[in-house]
Amino acid sequence: MGEVIVVTSGKGGVGKTTTTANIGTGLAALGHKVVLVDADIGLRNLDVVLGLENRIVYDIVDATSGNCRLRQAIIRDKHLEGLHLLPAAQTKDKTAVSTDQMEELCDELKREFEYVLVDCPAGIEQGFKNAIAGADKSIVVTTPEVSAVRDADRIIGLLEAAELRDPKLVINRLRVRMVKAGDMMSIDDMLDILAIDLLGVVPEDDQVVISTNKGEPVVVDEKSLSGQAYRNIVKRIKGEDVPLMDMDNDSGLITTLRRLIGLK
Amino acid sequence: MIEFLSRVFGKDNTSKDVAKERLRLVLVHDRANVSPQMLHSLKADMIKVISKYMEIDEEALEVNLNSEDSQVALVANIPIKKMKRASND
Numbered sequence A: 001m002g003e004v005i006v007v008t009s010g011k012g013g014v015g016k017t018t019t020t021a022n023i024g025t026g027l028a029a030l031g032h033k034v035v036l037v038d039a040d041i042g043l044r045n046l047d048v049v050l051g052l053e054n055r056i057v058y059d060i061v062d063a064t065s066g067n068c069r070l071r072q073a074i075i076r077d078k079h080l081e082g083l084h085l086l087p088a089a090q091t092k093d094k095t096a097v098s099t100d101q102m103e104e105l106c107d108e109l110k111r112e113f114e115y116v117l118v119d120c121p122a123g124i125e126q127g128f129k130n131a132i133a134g135a136d137k138s139i140v141v142t143t144p145e146v147s148a149v150r151d152a153d154r155i156i157g158l159l160e161a162a163e164l165r166d167p168k169l170v171i172n173r174l175r176v177r178m179v180k181a182g183d184m185m186s187i188d189d190m191l192d193i194l195a196i197d198l199l200g201v202v203p204e205d206d207q208v209v210i211s212t213n214k215g216e217p218v219v220v221d222e223k224s225l226s227g228q229a230y231r232n233i234v235k236r237i238k239g240e241d242v243p244l245m246d247m248d249n250d251s252g253l254i255t256t257l258r259r260l261i262g263l264k
Numbered sequence B: 001m002i003e004f005l006s007r008v009f010g011k012d013n014t015s016k017d018v019a020k021e022r023l024r025l026v027l028v029h030d031r032a033n034v035s036p037q038m039l040h041s042l043k044a045d046m047i048k049v050i051s052k053y054m055e056i057d058e059e060a061l062e063v064n065l066n067s068e069d070s071q072v073a074l075v076a077n078i079p080i081k082k083m084k085r086a087s088n089d
């Protein structure tokens, strides 16, 4: 029996879809059988981030309304054997799936897949309620900004009210240089305020945009810092104890000198 | 320039400190809003405790969160009907 993990944030655009795609791809790359469920009905995104937009025939609403069998709506990835996608409907809205249907769907999926990752829409309305309906665990994504952290706090309250205890935090788009200059909240600042466990930290990285352009999640890019960050998150989801990586790629002369004389 | 100087002299007002402080304040309110039940049960508990010492107007009792510049305060307005007689037996 697999587990259902929902990826939430409250505020839009902070990286839920990117996180879902990378964790899913990372798990599949390690040989797991994974299905990603795009619950952002009306704003289908996960398919393009995964590069699977040309393969969609049926979608989640077709599957839950009996228009097709669930099996028919699930798409296989081109490269990774274990990776699958259940795409969102693009022409319907968030009320096209009910919470009961979502629960049933998740139950059915976790009988067949080891990991079921649900990409939640922004907001706290019906789309959010549906997305978390069948979840066993939850991830909250935030960026180091006042509005995003505030919304994350709200979401954590709602998740706990829905009996989804112990949500795990992903801090996305951290800029080490700004944190050092005192112009961006640090990891500790956010953990202090939100008081939940940290699942991982992903730096701001052009490579995320480049990979998304190509439809190949950055987690498979061995060289990128963000890819490494996602690979670490994947390991932590599997229960491994992986320390936070050093995101300080600032190897300027002064830093090197400081390091040499032991100032760091 | 002042910002730069105070940073050099280690004063706590980098923009991230401002962000953190604003967040802290706004969350006091948000979190209280997530559960109006919380204020409600706080009210009930206060009535229980205060009633040991004086008779209060439960209907008129008001409990609110007020925020001024840099802090949030719990403000209670509790009309007293009658004081209980000190019974030091």
Ligand SMILES: Nc1ncnc2c1ncn2[C@@H]1O[C@H](COP(=O)(O)OP(=O)(O)OP(=O)(O)O)[C@@H](O)[C@H]1O
Residues within 6 Å of the ligand: A009, A011, A012, A013, A014, A015, A016, A017, A018, A019, A040, A045, A120, A121, A122, A172, A173, A174, A202, A203, A204, A205, A206, A208, A209, A212, A226
């Ligand atoms: N670590 C990162 N570095 C650089 N760009 C990033 C990073 N994470 C996400 N992005 C970019 O931010 C944008 C928004 O990301 P994404 O679509 O994953 O957010 P979302 O939370 O799913 O948004 P929505 O609420 O609209 O569903 C995308 O263009 C993505 O490429």
Ligand SMILES: [Mg+2]
Residues within 6 Å of the ligand: A016, A017, A018, A040, A045, A119, A120, A121
């Ligand atoms: Mg999204």
